[in-house]
Amino acid sequence: MNVLDGKVAIVTGGNSGIGFATVQAMTRAGATVAVADIQSRIREELDSEHTFYCQTDISKAEDVKQLMEQVHKRCGKIDILVNNAGVAFLGDSDTFPDAQWYKTIDVNLSGAFLCSKYVVPYMKQNGGGSIVNLSSVMGHVGAPRQVAYNASKSGILALTRCFAVEFAANNIRVNAVCPGFVETPMVLGSGEEQLNYLKGLHPMGRLAKPEEIANSILFLASDYSSFTTGAALMVDGGYTAQ
Numbered sequence: 001m002n003v004l005d006g007k008v009a010i011v012t013g014g015n016s017g018i019g020f021a022t023v024q025a026m027t028r029a030g031a032t033v034a035v036a037d038i039q040s041r042i043r044e045e046l047d048s049e050h051t052f053y054c055q056t057d058i059s060k061a062e063d064v065k066q067l068m069e070q071v072h073k074r075c076g077k078i079d080i081l082v083n084n085a086g087v088a089f090l091g092d093s094d095t096f097p098d099a100q101w102y103k104t105i106d107v108n109l110s111g112a113f114l115c116s117k118y119v120v121p122y123m124k125q126n127g128g129g130s131i132v133n134l135s136s137v138m139g140h141v142g143a144p145r146q147v148a149y150n151a152s153k154s155g156i157l158a159l160t161r162c163f164a165v166e167f168a169a170n171n172i173r174v175n176a177v178c179p180g181f182v183e184t185p186m187v188l189g190s191g192e193e194q195l196n197y198l199k200g201l202h203p204m205g206r207l208a209k210p211e212e213i214a215n216s217i218l219f220l221a222s223d224y225s226s227f228t229t230g231a232a233l234m235v236d237g238g239y240t241a242q
Protein backbone atom coordinates (compact mmCIF):
# COMPACT_ATOMS: atom_id res chain seq x y z
CA MET A 1 0.00 0.00 0.00
CA ASN A 2 1.21 3.53 -0.81
CA VAL A 3 1.44 6.06 1.98
CA LEU A 4 -1.12 8.47 0.44
CA ASP A 5 -3.50 5.93 -1.10
CA GLY A 6 -6.98 7.45 -1.44
CA LYS A 7 -5.90 10.91 -0.21
CA VAL A 8 -6.88 14.16 -1.90
CA ALA A 9 -4.25 16.90 -1.83
CA ILE A 10 -3.96 20.50 -2.98
CA VAL A 11 -0.49 21.82 -3.85
CA THR A 12 -0.28 25.56 -4.49
CA GLY A 13 2.42 26.64 -6.92
CA GLY A 14 2.50 23.05 -8.18
CA ASN A 15 3.62 24.02 -11.66
CA SER A 16 7.28 24.68 -10.81
CA GLY A 17 10.22 23.77 -8.60
CA ILE A 18 9.42 22.30 -5.18
CA GLY A 19 5.67 22.29 -5.85
CA PHE A 20 6.09 20.36 -9.08
CA ALA A 21 8.32 17.75 -7.37
CA THR A 22 5.75 17.51 -4.57
CA VAL A 23 2.87 16.87 -6.97
CA GLN A 24 4.90 14.08 -8.58
CA ALA A 25 5.90 12.55 -5.23
CA MET A 26 2.30 12.65 -3.99
CA THR A 27 0.78 11.06 -7.08
CA ARG A 28 3.43 8.32 -6.91
CA ALA A 29 2.40 7.80 -3.28
CA GLY A 30 -1.23 7.24 -4.32
CA ALA A 31 -2.86 10.68 -3.93
CA THR A 32 -5.09 12.63 -6.28
CA VAL A 33 -3.59 16.11 -6.48
CA ALA A 34 -5.15 19.45 -7.39
CA VAL A 35 -2.45 21.72 -8.80
CA ALA A 36 -3.33 25.30 -7.87
CA ASP A 37 -1.17 27.82 -9.67
CA ILE A 38 -1.49 31.31 -11.08
CA GLN A 39 -0.09 30.15 -14.43
CA SER A 40 -2.65 29.63 -17.16
CA ARG A 41 -2.27 25.86 -17.58
CA ILE A 42 -0.81 22.74 -16.03
CA ARG A 43 2.68 21.49 -16.91
CA GLU A 44 2.37 18.77 -19.55
CA GLU A 45 4.68 16.33 -17.73
CA LEU A 46 2.22 15.97 -14.84
CA ASP A 47 0.32 12.68 -14.67
CA SER A 48 -3.13 13.58 -16.00
CA GLU A 49 -4.84 10.58 -14.45
CA HIS A 50 -4.10 11.66 -10.88
CA THR A 51 -3.76 15.44 -11.17
CA PHE A 52 -6.09 18.22 -12.22
CA TYR A 53 -5.61 21.93 -12.59
CA CYS A 54 -7.24 24.82 -10.76
CA GLN A 55 -5.96 28.18 -11.93
CA THR A 56 -5.76 30.19 -8.72
CA ASP A 57 -4.22 33.40 -7.45
CA ILE A 58 -3.76 32.44 -3.80
CA SER A 59 -3.59 36.10 -2.74
CA LYS A 60 -7.26 36.54 -3.74
CA ALA A 61 -9.86 35.24 -1.27
CA GLU A 62 -12.46 34.64 -4.00
CA ASP A 63 -10.04 32.47 -5.98
CA VAL A 64 -9.14 30.48 -2.86
CA LYS A 65 -12.79 29.90 -1.89
CA GLN A 66 -13.49 28.68 -5.43
CA LEU A 67 -10.44 26.41 -5.31
CA MET A 68 -11.69 24.65 -2.18
CA GLU A 69 -15.24 24.36 -3.54
CA GLN A 70 -13.99 22.98 -6.84
CA VAL A 71 -11.74 20.34 -5.25
CA HIS A 72 -14.40 19.30 -2.75
CA LYS A 73 -17.08 19.05 -5.45
CA ARG A 74 -14.82 16.93 -7.66
CA CYS A 75 -13.26 14.66 -5.01
CA GLY A 76 -15.74 14.76 -2.10
CA LYS A 77 -13.08 15.66 0.49
CA ILE A 78 -9.75 17.44 1.04
CA ASP A 79 -7.11 15.64 3.15
CA ILE A 80 -3.91 17.61 2.49
CA LEU A 81 -2.99 21.21 1.71
CA VAL A 82 0.57 22.21 0.77
CA ASN A 83 1.01 25.98 0.96
CA ASN A 84 3.94 26.15 -1.42
CA ALA A 85 3.36 29.01 -3.90
CA GLY A 86 5.72 31.89 -3.27
CA VAL A 87 7.60 34.81 -4.76
CA ALA A 88 10.94 36.44 -3.90
CA PHE A 89 12.31 39.92 -4.57
CA LEU A 90 15.76 41.09 -3.59
CA GLY A 91 16.61 44.67 -2.69
CA ASP A 92 18.15 46.90 -0.06
CA SER A 93 15.73 47.40 2.83
CA ASP A 94 16.06 51.18 2.88
CA THR A 95 14.98 51.52 -0.76
CA PHE A 96 12.87 48.35 -1.10
CA PRO A 97 9.87 49.12 -3.37
CA ASP A 98 6.61 49.25 -1.38
CA ALA A 99 4.82 47.34 -4.15
CA GLN A 100 7.27 44.41 -3.84
CA TRP A 101 6.85 44.36 -0.06
CA TYR A 102 3.05 44.12 -0.37
CA LYS A 103 3.24 41.57 -3.19
CA THR A 104 5.55 39.31 -1.14
CA ILE A 105 3.37 39.46 1.96
CA ASP A 106 0.18 39.07 -0.11
CA VAL A 107 1.36 35.90 -1.84
CA ASN A 108 3.70 34.24 0.66
CA LEU A 109 1.89 34.99 3.91
CA SER A 110 -1.69 36.09 3.18
CA GLY A 111 -1.97 33.42 0.47
CA ALA A 112 -1.04 30.69 2.96
CA PHE A 113 -3.44 32.20 5.52
CA LEU A 114 -6.34 32.30 3.05
CA CYS A 115 -5.77 28.73 1.83
CA SER A 116 -5.52 27.46 5.43
CA LYS A 117 -8.59 29.42 6.56
CA TYR A 118 -10.75 28.16 3.71
CA VAL A 119 -9.57 24.54 3.82
CA VAL A 120 -10.14 24.05 7.56
CA PRO A 121 -13.97 23.72 7.33
CA TYR A 122 -13.55 20.94 4.75
CA MET A 123 -10.94 19.18 6.89
CA LYS A 124 -13.14 19.46 9.99
CA GLN A 125 -16.01 17.96 8.02
CA ASN A 126 -13.67 15.14 6.95
CA GLY A 127 -12.49 14.34 10.49
CA GLY A 128 -9.01 15.84 10.07
CA GLY A 129 -6.23 16.67 7.67
CA SER A 130 -2.66 17.81 7.24
CA ILE A 131 -1.40 21.24 6.20
CA VAL A 132 2.24 21.71 5.20
CA ASN A 133 3.58 25.25 4.87
CA LEU A 134 6.73 26.25 3.02
CA SER A 135 8.86 28.42 5.28
CA SER A 136 12.64 28.61 4.74
CA VAL A 137 15.94 28.90 6.55
CA MET A 138 15.25 32.55 5.82
CA GLY A 139 12.39 32.41 8.33
CA HIS A 140 15.01 31.79 11.04
CA VAL A 141 17.91 34.07 10.16
CA GLY A 142 18.51 37.60 8.93
CA ALA A 143 20.04 38.20 5.50
CA PRO A 144 20.81 41.33 3.54
CA ARG A 145 18.45 42.42 0.73
CA GLN A 146 15.70 39.91 1.65
CA VAL A 147 13.57 41.85 4.11
CA ALA A 148 10.12 41.08 2.67
CA TYR A 149 10.90 37.44 1.88
CA ASN A 150 12.37 36.73 5.32
CA ALA A 151 9.51 38.53 7.08
CA SER A 152 7.00 36.45 5.12
CA LYS A 153 8.80 33.20 5.95
CA SER A 154 9.02 34.07 9.67
CA GLY A 155 5.31 34.88 9.52
CA ILE A 156 4.68 31.42 8.09
CA LEU A 157 6.19 29.89 11.25
CA ALA A 158 3.75 31.88 13.43
CA LEU A 159 0.85 30.96 11.14
CA THR A 160 1.89 27.30 11.39
CA ARG A 161 1.94 27.31 15.20
CA CYS A 162 -1.34 29.20 15.56
CA PHE A 163 -3.28 26.92 13.20
CA ALA A 164 -1.60 23.85 14.76
CA VAL A 165 -2.68 24.77 18.27
CA GLU A 166 -6.16 25.98 17.31
CA PHE A 167 -7.15 22.93 15.27
CA ALA A 168 -5.28 20.10 17.01
CA ALA A 169 -8.54 18.99 18.61
CA ASN A 170 -10.04 18.68 15.12
CA ASN A 171 -7.26 16.24 14.16
CA ILE A 172 -5.80 18.80 11.75
CA ARG A 173 -2.00 18.81 11.87
CA VAL A 174 -0.09 21.88 10.64
CA ASN A 175 3.66 21.88 10.08
CA ALA A 176 6.31 23.85 8.23
CA VAL A 177 9.24 22.76 6.09
CA CYS A 178 12.26 25.04 6.13
CA PRO A 179 14.49 24.36 3.13
CA GLY A 180 17.93 25.73 2.56
CA PHE A 181 18.56 26.93 -1.00
CA VAL A 182 17.05 24.62 -3.61
CA GLU A 183 17.75 24.07 -7.30
CA THR A 184 14.58 25.73 -8.64
CA PRO A 185 13.90 28.63 -11.03
CA MET A 186 13.65 30.92 -7.97
CA VAL A 187 17.39 30.34 -7.32
CA LEU A 188 18.99 28.96 -10.50
CA GLY A 189 18.78 32.29 -12.34
CA SER A 190 21.26 33.81 -9.87
CA GLY A 191 24.46 33.30 -11.92
CA GLU A 192 27.38 30.97 -11.23
CA GLU A 193 29.24 33.14 -8.74
CA GLN A 194 26.14 33.61 -6.57
CA LEU A 195 25.27 29.89 -6.83
CA ASN A 196 28.75 28.93 -5.59
CA TYR A 197 28.36 31.39 -2.73
CA LEU A 198 24.97 29.87 -1.83
CA LYS A 199 26.37 26.33 -1.94
CA GLY A 200 29.10 27.40 0.50
CA LEU A 201 26.47 28.48 3.05
CA HIS A 202 25.47 24.84 3.52
CA PRO A 203 27.87 22.52 5.41
CA MET A 204 26.88 19.81 2.93
CA GLY A 205 28.43 22.02 0.24
CA ARG A 206 25.56 21.94 -2.24
CA LEU A 207 22.01 23.08 -2.88
CA ALA A 208 19.01 20.81 -2.28
CA LYS A 209 17.21 19.08 -5.12
CA PRO A 210 13.45 19.83 -5.27
CA GLU A 211 12.77 16.11 -4.76
CA GLU A 212 14.60 16.20 -1.40
CA ILE A 213 12.21 18.89 -0.17
CA ALA A 214 9.22 17.05 -1.66
CA ASN A 215 10.12 13.93 0.37
CA SER A 216 10.02 15.95 3.60
CA ILE A 217 6.67 17.45 2.60
CA LEU A 218 5.41 13.93 1.93
CA PHE A 219 6.49 12.86 5.41
CA LEU A 220 4.64 15.77 7.07
CA ALA A 221 1.57 15.29 4.86
CA SER A 222 1.30 11.58 5.65
CA ASP A 223 0.46 9.56 8.75
CA TYR A 224 4.20 8.87 9.22
CA SER A 225 4.20 12.18 11.13
CA SER A 226 0.96 11.49 13.02
CA PHE A 227 2.18 12.97 16.36
CA THR A 228 3.91 15.99 14.77
CA THR A 229 2.14 19.33 14.71
CA GLY A 230 3.32 22.93 14.97
CA ALA A 231 6.81 21.83 13.98
CA ALA A 232 9.37 23.49 11.72
CA LEU A 233 11.39 20.79 9.96
CA MET A 234 14.82 22.03 8.83
CA VAL A 235 15.77 20.52 5.46
CA ASP A 236 18.82 22.66 4.94
CA GLY A 237 22.01 20.62 4.59
CA GLY A 238 23.11 21.91 8.01
CA TYR A 239 22.68 25.64 7.18
CA THR A 240 21.11 26.55 10.54
CA ALA A 241 23.14 24.03 12.56
CA GLN A 242 26.26 26.19 12.31
Ligand SMILES: NC(=O)c1ccc[n+]([C@@H]2O[C@H](COP(=O)([O-])OP(=O)(O)OC[C@H]3O[C@@H](n4cnc5c(N)ncnc54)[C@H](O)[C@@H]3O)[C@@H](O)[C@H]2O)c1
Nearest residue numbers: 013016017018037038057058084085086136181182184186
Ligand atom coordinates in the same frame (compact mmCIF):
# COMPACT_ATOMS: atom_id res chain seq x y z
N1 LIG B 1 13.98 27.61 -4.03
C1 LIG B 1 14.48 27.77 -2.81
O1 LIG B 1 15.70 27.85 -2.60
C2 LIG B 1 13.55 27.84 -1.62
C3 LIG B 1 14.10 27.75 -0.34
C4 LIG B 1 13.27 27.82 0.76
C5 LIG B 1 11.91 27.95 0.60
N2 LIG B 1 11.39 28.03 -0.66
C6 LIG B 1 9.94 28.19 -0.78
O2 LIG B 1 9.40 27.08 -1.46
C7 LIG B 1 8.26 27.49 -2.23
C8 LIG B 1 8.46 27.07 -3.68
O3 LIG B 1 9.64 27.67 -4.18
P1 LIG B 1 10.23 27.33 -5.61
O4 LIG B 1 11.66 27.66 -5.55
O5 LIG B 1 9.80 25.98 -6.02
O6 LIG B 1 9.50 28.45 -6.49
P2 LIG B 1 9.21 28.56 -8.06
O7 LIG B 1 9.40 29.99 -8.40
O8 LIG B 1 9.93 27.52 -8.84
O9 LIG B 1 7.65 28.20 -8.13
C9 LIG B 1 6.69 28.99 -7.50
C10 LIG B 1 5.32 28.65 -8.09
O10 LIG B 1 4.35 29.47 -7.43
C11 LIG B 1 3.45 29.97 -8.41
N3 LIG B 1 2.84 31.22 -7.92
C12 LIG B 1 3.44 32.42 -7.75
N4 LIG B 1 2.55 33.32 -7.33
C13 LIG B 1 1.36 32.69 -7.19
C14 LIG B 1 0.07 33.08 -6.79
N5 LIG B 1 -0.22 34.35 -6.44
N6 LIG B 1 -0.92 32.16 -6.76
C15 LIG B 1 -0.67 30.88 -7.14
N7 LIG B 1 0.55 30.43 -7.55
C16 LIG B 1 1.55 31.34 -7.58
C17 LIG B 1 4.32 30.18 -9.64
O11 LIG B 1 3.54 30.27 -10.82
C18 LIG B 1 5.21 28.94 -9.60
O12 LIG B 1 4.62 27.84 -10.27
C19 LIG B 1 8.15 29.01 -2.04
O13 LIG B 1 7.22 29.27 -1.01
C20 LIG B 1 9.54 29.40 -1.61
O14 LIG B 1 9.56 30.57 -0.86
C21 LIG B 1 12.18 27.97 -1.77
